[in-house]
Amino acid sequence: MPDPLIDLREVTKTYEEGPPALDEVSLAVHPGEAVAVLGPSGSGKSTLLNLIAGLDRPTAGSVTVDGVRVNGLSERASAKFRRASVGMVFQFFHLLDDLNVADNILLPAQLAGMPRAEARDRAAELLGHLGIARHTRAYPGRLSGGERQRVAVARALMNRPKLLLADEPTGALDTASGADVQALLRDLNADGQTIVLVTHDMALAAGCATRTVELLDGRVARDVPTAVAS
Template structure:
């Protein structure tokens, strides 16, 4: 596969500052739901531009809540969420939608493709919703599908593709608007082992091309293969972060 971000017209928009500057910053973030324990409890996390970070933890650990807060799909009960210089926790509904279209690319476990549209039209639609002219959106979509090795399926409907191919379409859609951050929620969770390996290779290449990636997963192999940093969560808190400096002993 050729470089995804290097495809003309489909490379990711650079984040604020130079490579390595913080692009995701959560400070003292908690999320409480009525009648339940805290889904997040005082989480502080910084992700730098170009990092590929995997958030690991059992069900109920808070990792999906963290992803939803970064995506602007939920709001914290306390604390601040800043992405690419935007205070996401302060955005209203309309502003959150604009933020997701312009700053965030999202890849889901079950693809969330529209089966009544062709592969190409699924990707083009993401651009059109963000205000990209139709001709430019079609050009970007064609470049992305070619780069991801699925251009031969452009006129097919998603239901005729394998799981791995559908996830590649979902990644093309997520990259359509040149996101600063790519978020992935269990991207191999619905795939067989062969398709899962294919998607792991794709995420490795995206990171090598400089894309900032935040993945939440149960899959330790995915984290080891695709991430340069792992964050472990339990009971709404970060219990380990591979970026943390080791303790100094006398």
């Protein structure tokens, strides 16, 4: 088996008051897995995602992603690491309303210094692959929720990250749009994309994850393979 793409070892995260948000969590995610992280509010799901992305640092333990000790990086190095290795998708899309679809997707490439011609070719590839090429010049406010989430996914994949993180990616969508995003994530994983997603949606986990990790009170309560529905 290849080395883990994500390797958390005895990770604890505490804040000023209350019990630990994460309590000695050890977790490995290998390339090609699609891991759904489940649990009630306050169980540590979003904290886990933020630590993997280098947006936060553990109080104790180590977080290694793609061979990089993330919790040892400076803020500048952490931002550079995310641009190169991690794509992020959020519940509320975080698209820029004054940029059209193509320009929203191109933004990570511009920040990373990708040559303009290469970036435009990559954007066109993603627009076609994700079924949103007809919306290239549209603005986010003219799109449905499901279409906006596809644009957000395209933006997250722009720099070919090894890891895609998704935080409640269907939380703001209606049932039909949620099913559309579920199918998209399943297809991306089938193409080899490693995915870690946080969700309350059991149907989403069952429909696109190859493995389910359940957190309870900051600890891993369950970690089992998932038979992905076709």
